[in-house]
Amino acid sequence: MAEQLIELNVTGMHCNNCALSVHKLLEKRGLHNILVDFASEEVKFSNDNEADLPGIIKDIEGLGYKVVDDPALQITPFYEKVENKFLFCAILTAPLLLHMILPWHFLHLPLVQMLLCLPVFIVGCLHFGKSAINSIKGGVPNMDVLIFVGSSAAFIYSLIGTIENLGEQYQFYETCATIITLVLLGNVFEKRSVTQTTSAVKDLVKIQQVNANRVVNGGIEVISARDVRPGDTLLVNQGDKIPVDGEVLSGNASVDEAMLTGESIPVEKEKYDKVIGGTIVQNGNIRMIATKVGSNTVLAQIIELMKKAQAAKPPVQKLGDKVAAVFVPAVILISLITFIITFFAVHTSLQVALMNAIAVLVISCPCAMGLATPTAVMVGLGRAAKNGILIKGGDTIEAVSNTKFVVFDKTGTITTGKFRIYDIKTEGEASIEQIRGVIVAIEERSNHPIAKSLVNELLPFQQTKLILKSAKEEKGLGMRAEDVDGNHYFLGSGKAKDDSDFNLSLYKNQKLIAQIAIDDEIRPEAITLIKQLKKMNIVPVLLSGDKMNRCLKVARQIGIDDVHGEKLPDEKLQVIDIYKQKGKTIMIGDGINDAPALTKADVGVSMNDASQVAMQSARVILLNTDLQSVIKFLQISRHTLITIKQNLFWAFAYNIIAIPVAALGFLNPMVGAFTMAFSDVVVIGNSLRLKRKKID
Template sequence: MADTCCNHQEKEKTTEEQMSKDLSIQRKAGSCCSHPSGEASDSCCATTSNTPTGQITSVHGNKAAYRVQGMDCPSCASTIEKALNKVKDIQEVKVNYPAAKLQVAGASALSFDEVTREVEKLGYTLEPIQAHKHIRTYHVEGMDCGSCAKSIENHLRALPSVHDVHVHFSTGKMTVDHDNPVEDILAEVSKIGYKASLDTNENKQNKMKKSNKQGYGFIIFSGFLILLGFIGSYNNMPAMLTTMLYAIAMVTSGYKPVKSAYFAVKSRSLDMNVLMSAAAIGAAFIGEWFEGATVVWLFALGNVLQNRSIEQTRKSISNLMELAPSEAWIKTGSELIQKPVEEIAVKDTIIIKPGDRIPLDGEILKGETSINQAPITGESIPVDKVAGNSVYAGTINEHGSLEVQVTKLVEDTTISKIIHLVEEAQEQKAPTEAFVDKFASIYTPIVFLAALAVMIFPPLFGFGAWGDWIYKGLALLVIACPCALVISTPVAIVSAIGNAAKNGVLIKGGTFLEKAGVIHSIAFDKTGTLTEGKPKISEIIPFTATEHELLSIAFTLEDYSKHPIAKTIVQYAKDYGISLREGESFKALAGKGVQATIDGTTYYGGNLALFEDLHIDLKPEVKDEVENMQRDGKTVVMIGSEMEITGIISVADNLRHTTVEALKGLKQVGIKQLVMLTGDNEGTAKNIAEETKVNRYFADLLPENKVDAIKQLQNEGHKVAMVGDGINDAPALATADLGIAMGGAGTDTAMETADIVLMADNLEKLPHTIKLSRRALNIIKQNIWFSLAIKLVALTLIFPEWLTLWMAVLSDTGAAVIVILNALRLLKVKD
C-alpha cells in the first residue's frame, strides 16, 4: 500500500492538518517545502519572496509560524525553544508539541535561513505555515496539456509580488498567492497566450457556459490562405506571392503560440509552443514555407479542438455548481422576501414551492413531500419527507410546499462540499499520471537535444546537405512534444471522477480511482451496511395470552430499558396503541433480560438462558420455536413468569432491499470475493450469508477483529476494499487497500475519512463505481500505448524521409484529440 501514495499516512495526518485554517489554505494552494540547506524552493510558499535576504514577514508583523517535523516527545519542543532563544534577533519562541507548531517573533533582521539552520542542527525540519492572506483562485482558458500549466507557473513565479502559484491543467484552475492587483495577474497570464478570470461566486456558474470559439476566424482565414497558395503553386502563380500567402498564414495562426513560446523560454520551460514554433520558424528558414504554414495551422486547429474537448470534462464540475439556486424565498413574519443565498443565515426559514430546487441544506418545519435526491445521492426514486427530516441543497421538491429551517450556510452545504472534494480530487495526480509526467520530463529534453544533434553533426561531417538534415531535425522537434502522452491520463481521471460525482459517488482522487480498478475482494460490515441497522419486530407468538396482552406485558417490562431491542419492542407497542400496565420492582438482569412485578405477578423478559436459569418448564414446542428463530438469524425475546411462558417475540435486522442486487452486480463486474464481517453469532451470520450469497463471512468479531480479518484477506493475496459507515468501522477502513463509506449525504465524517463515498445510504452505486474505475484504467492504458505507438511510428519514418513536417504535427495534435475523445467516453458510462 505504500507504493500507492501512502494512503494511510495521509489519513493519520488528517487531524493534524485540520488543526489550522492556514494549513488548509496552504494545502489547497500547494504544500510548502524547504530544502535541507535551509533555502526555500522556488515553488515554496515561504514568506521570503518579497523581502531581501529571506527576511520574515507576516500579517502579524515580524512573526512567522512553522510546522516542525521530527518531534517525538515534549522534551524535543523544549530543546528547540532553548536553542532558538539563544539566536540573536529572536525575541520570542513558542513550540506547541501536540500541534507540531513553532511560532517565532523577532527583530527585522531575523531571517528564515537562520531559524531553519538552527532547528536543522538539532535534527528537525521546518515547513513554513502560510502567512499571506492574498491567495486567490483563477480560471484559466486555453490550456491543452500539462506543459501549458507548467509554463504559466514558471512565468508567474518569476514575478517578485507572487509568493506561490499552482496551476491545475485538468480542472483549469490556478491558485496564486500574490500582493499585486488581480489585473496584473490577468495581464501576465494573457502575455503568455492564455486567458484568466478571477474565480468568484458571481462568475462560477457562468464561466463554463461560454463556448470557446476564440481563434476559429483566424484558423479559417489562414487555412484559406494556405489553400490559395497551394493551388497557386500549381497554376504558375509567382513564387513570391505564394510565399507571401504562406507567411501571412503563419503570422495569423502562429502569433499566439510564438508569443507563448517566447515567455516559456524566458521562464526556462520547454513546452509544446516552443517546439512547434521552432519547427515552423526553422521550416521558413530553409525555404519550406508551405510546410511551416501547415505546421502552424494544424497546431492551432488541434489546440482549438483539444480545448473544446477538454471543456466537456470540466463541465462535470460546472453542472454540479448549477444545481443549487442562487436565490431563495425567506419568510419574514407574514411576508416573503427573495434574497441571494449568500445573505441567508442559519435558522432562517425558507419557503420551497413544488417543482423548485432546494437552495440550502435545512430541516423541514412544515409540510410533506417527495424529494428527488438524485443530484446528491444518485438515487432514482424520490424520498418521502415530513417535518423533522433533513433536505439538501440542489435536490428537487417534487410536490407540496415546504417551510424549511436553514441548518448550513451556502459554503457549508452538502453540495458545496461535494464540489470542493471533487475539485480537489481532480487536481491530485494519480500514480500513473505522475509516472507519465516524469517520463515526459525526461523524454522531451532528450529528443530535443537529439533534434539539435541531427541538424548539426551529420552535415558538419559531410554526410549530406544542411537543408535535408535541418528538415529531419525539425520533424524530430515536433515529435519531441509529448502532448498526447501527458494528456492521456488526467483527462480520463477527470472524466471518471465527474461521472461518479454525477451518480452520487465521491472518489477522492486518481489514486483511489486506480485502486478501485484493481480491487477483487470487498469486505462489508453487516449492521447498517448490508442490513438496515434498525431492528424490527419479525414475529409475535403468544402461548397463554392474547397477542395484545403479550405486547402489553412486554411493553411494561422493556419501557425502562435502554437496550436497542427493548426500544424496538416499546416503539412497536406504541405504534399499535398498546397500553402500558402498572409495574413495580423493575430490575435489569445483566446479559439476560429484565424483570418486573405486574398485577402482583413477577414477569421476566429475556433470552433462553434466563428462563433456563429460572428452571422454568420449557415445553418442546416452545424450545423448538426459539431455536428455529435463532437459526433464521433472529433475536428472540421470551416473555413469561415463574409458572409459564406467556409468549415469544422475535426481532430481526432486515437486509436492505438493494443489498442482494448490489452484491449480484459486483459479481457481474468481476469482484471475486464478497466477504461479510459481523459481531453476530455464527448462526445469524450464516443465515445472512446465505441470503446475500457472499463468498465467506467472519462472525463474532469485535472492531479490532475486523482489522485482523482484513489483514487475513490481504495476506491471502487479495486487494481488499472495506465498506462501512466511515465512523464505527474506521480501523478496518484504514487497514483496507481502499476505504468506502456509505451514507455520505449529511455525514461530514464519512465524507472526510473515506477514500470513496457512496452518498446514498445503500450499496446501489457500488457496482457502477467498480465498473467505472476499471473502464477508466483500460482507457488510460489505451491512451498511453496509443500515444507511444504514434511517436514510435513517427520516429521510424523520419530517416527514410517519408515523414513530412505537417504529418509530424498531425500525428501529435491528432493523437492528442483522439486520446481526449477516448477519455470522454467515461462521461457516458452508465449503470
C-alpha cells in the same frame, strides 16, 4: 502565522506541461500542498504569508497565463479566442496550399507567399512563442517550444531564400503557415473536449446557482442562494430547487433527489424531515429553515470532493508527467542530431536536412501523453457521480483495478438496519396480545433503532396496552419499567439456553414470560451482488461486531463463505490487514465502529446513510443506498483504467513510430503537424467514449 489554502483561477493552461511549469514555479517559491489542474483551470497551494500573494500572481502571469476572479464571468477578447485565431490563419493558409494545385502564377511569387504567411507567423509567435519562452524560463519547456522552433525555422529559411532570391527550393512559407494553422485546429478540438470532460463539476456548480425566497416579517424577498444564512426561513414552491440544506418547518412535498442518490422515485418530505440543497420539489410546497449554507452544504462538499479527486493523480499519470517533463528537451536534441547527420554525414541539401529536422519537432506530441490520464479520470469520475457514486481521488480508481476481496460490514450494509420480529414464544399464562402490548409500551420510551423498528412493526396489531409509571434504559442490556400496579418488567438481550434464535427476553417480576426472535432485514439486492462479485473472481467477506451465529445465518442466506463475527473495531483492523496481505481489499461499512477499517483497507466504501465519521474515513461514498452501486463502481473504475492504458499506449506508440519516421525524411512537416493535432483528438475522443460506453 497559520497557513492558508489559496485557490486561484488560472486561464491559458492547455496541457500537462503548462501545469508542470506553474507547479515548478510555485515549488521554487517554497509553497506547500500545490495542486495544478489545467483542465479545470485551478491552482491551489498553502501560503503562510498573504503579503506574497500579489507577487505569486505576477509570477504566474509572467509565465503567460492569466489569473482571473471567476472564469465564468471572464470575457475573452475576440482576438484572443483560439477559434478566431484558427479561422484567421486558415483563410490565409488556404491560398498558400492551393498554389500547388492551381495554375495561378501570382500565387507562386515569393513576395505574395511571404505576405500571406507573415500574419499567420505573427499570430503563431504571439500564441505559441510567448508560451514557449515563458515555459523555458520556468524550467519546463512545453510543447509550444517545438511548434515555435519548427515554424520559425521554416519561415526564416524561406525569408532568407526570398531576400537572396535563391529560387523555388527555398520557399517553405506554406509549411510554416500550415504547421501553425493545424496546431491551432488541434487546440480548438482539445479545448472543446477538455470542456466536455470537466462538465460533471461544472454541472454541479450550476445547480448551486439558484435564488431563494426568504421569509422576512411575513413578506418574501428573493435573494441568491449564496446570501442565505443559517436560521433563515425559506419558502420553496413546486418546481423550485431547494437552495440550501435544511429542515422542513411546515408543508408537504415530493422531492426529486436523483441528482444525489441516482434514485428516480421522489422522496416524500414533511415536518422535521431533512432536505438537501440542489434537489427539486416536484409536488407541493414547504417552509424550511436553513441549517447548512455555503461550503457546508452536501452539494458544496460533493463539488470539493470531485475537485480533489480530479487533482489526485494515479501512479499511471505520474509516469506520464515524468516522461512529458524530459520529452521536449529530448525531441529538440533528436531534431538537432537529425539535421547534423542528414546534412554533414549523408550530404543531402540544406533544405532536406532542415525539413527533416522540422518534421521531427512538429510530429512529436507530449500533449497526448499529458492528456491521457486526466481526461479519462475526469470522465470516469463524472460518470460515477451521475450514478450516485462519489470517488475521493483519481488514484482510488487505480487502487480498485485488481480487487481480490470485498469485505462487508453486516448491520446497515448487507442488512437494512431495520429490525423485524420473526417469532414470539410465550412462557406461562400471558397471551400474545398482552405480550405485544407490554413490548410496545416499554419500547416506545426508547430511542434505540431496534426499539423504533419493533414499535413500528407491532403498533398495527396492538389491542391491549400497558400503562407505565416509569421506564429507563440500561446501556447494553435493555429496558427496565414499572407499571401503575407496581409490577416490574425487564426487556433485553439474554438468550434462552435451548434456542439461539430467540435473542430478546421479557421478564415480569423477575420471571420469564416471553422470548422474542428478532433480526434485521437483508437488503433485497445483496444475493445478486454476491453472485456478481464471485463472477468477477472477487471473494466476498462478512466482518461484523454482531454475534457469530447471526453472522453465519446472514452469510448462509446470501452466499458468503468467509465470515468473521463478534469483532471489535481494533480486531476488524487485524482482519483487514490479513486480507490486504493476500490481495487488494475493499471494505464497505457504515458505522463509527467501521471507520478505522475503512481507512485501513486499500479502498474504503461508505453508504450515504452512514455516520459522518464513516463517510470521512471512506474514499468512496455511495449516495444511492442500493448495493448494486458497488458493482457499478467496480465496473466504472475498471473501464477508466482500461481507457487510461489505451490512451497512454496510443500516445507512446505514436511518438515511438512518428519520430524515427520523421527523422529519416519520410514525413513532410505539414503531414506531421496534421497527425500531431489529431493524436490529441484521438486520446481525448477515447476518453469521452467512456461517457456512453457499455461497462457491464
